Amino acid sequence: MSAAIEVRDLRFRYGEGTEALRGVSFSIAEGECVGLIGPNGAGKSTLLLHLNGLLPESLKGESSVFVDGTPVTADTLHEVRRKVGLLFQDANDQLFCPTVFEDVAFGPQQLGLSEAAIRERVTQALARAGIPGFEARAPHHLSVGEKRRVCLAGVLACEPSILVLDEPSSSLDPRGRRELKELLRQIPITKLIATHDLELVVELCSRVIVLDEGSVVAQGPTVELLSDEDLMLRHNLEKPHALRHLHPH
Numbered sequence: 001m002s003a004a005i006e007v008r009d010l011r012f013r014y015g016e017g018t019e020a021l022r023g024v025s026f027s028i029a030e031g032e033c034v035g036l037i038g039p040n041g042a043g044k045s046t047l048l049l050h051l052n053g054l055l056p057e058s059l060k061g062e063s064s065v066f067v068d069g070t071p072v073t074a075d076t077l078h079e080v081r082r083k084v085g086l087l088f089q090d091a092n093d094q095l096f097c098p099t100v101f102e103d104v105a106f107g108p109q110q111l112g113l114s115e116a117a118i119r120e121r122v123t124q125a126l127a128r129a130g131i132p133g134f135e136a137r138a139p140h141h142l143s144v145g146e147k148r149r150v151c152l153a154g155v156l157a158c159e160p161s162i163l164v165l166d167e168p169s170s171s172l173d174p175r176g177r178r179e180l181k182e183l184l185r186q187i188p189i190t191k192l193i194a195t196h197d198l199e200l201v202v203e204l205c206s207r208v209i210v211l212d213e214g215s216v217v218a219q220g221p222t223v224e225l226l227s228d229e230d231l232m233l234r235h236n237l238e239k240p241h242a243l244r245h246l247h248p249h
């Protein structure tokens with residue numbers, strides 16, 4: 001069986017700028033929940049954009065990214081985007097309609113579903129995102145946490161088989177973070193979560209990939225890696241509180 005996500009020696013440079021990804025390789029099995037961690041500028045967001053074919057320069061030539069065994073190319077974009085749901089870091093990039101209903105319905109509408117099926121998907125997605133009955137609300141009047149849930153509902157409404165999240169818990173208060181973790185735990189599909197929230201990684205992810213300066217510098221079981229104080233310090237990360245009592249060696 002093909003991996004849900006496979007990345008082979010992925011390299012990427014923005015224009016004439018620095019090389020954001022310098023030969024990244026990893027694979028994620030179906031149903032796994034994997035954390036992607038690393039300091040600012042490590043290349044996490046650039047990597048996630050590749051999983052949805054969002055950097056046109058990378059769609060030319062041979063692909064280094066495979067989703068369920070399908071190479072991500074200009075020809076497969078439609079299929080890949082149906083499978084991979086990407087939640088952006090900034091909700092304002094993803095919300096642009098006057099009502100929550102319209103925002104969440106946008107994806108299913110692109111799939112060409114009937115009006116009734118779209119309504120059903122929106123109702124279910126709002127419930128799964130923990131904001132049932134929010135259809136008529138105005139997204140720009142919602143709190144940061146509620147906006148993020150609307151975005152999550154929009155992604156879930158397309159029924160992806162892989163969920164890719166960029167900093168899902170940033171700017172949430174402790175209760176918002178707790179609730180988000182619960183929601184994510186209850187979504188039983190393959191997940192890749194880029195985050196600085198290492199407590200979230202400990203609670204949700206069985207495995208982590210550490211990225212620094214565009215390279216994978218470590219990958220392995222969460223507790224083993226995150227309790228390795230030297231590794232964490234070398235890459236400007238911090239051993240999570242929940243693992244303070246553990247010593248790896």
Ligand code: ADP
Pocket residue numbers: 014017018019020038039040041042043044045046047
């Ligand atoms: P992270 O998500 O880990 O913070 P990014 O993927 O955002 O890292 O950035 C990786 C590198 O690519 C950084 O050096 C950053 O400055 C550069 N970069 C990111 N986006 C752009 C862009 N649109 N144009 C040029 N350089 C960029």
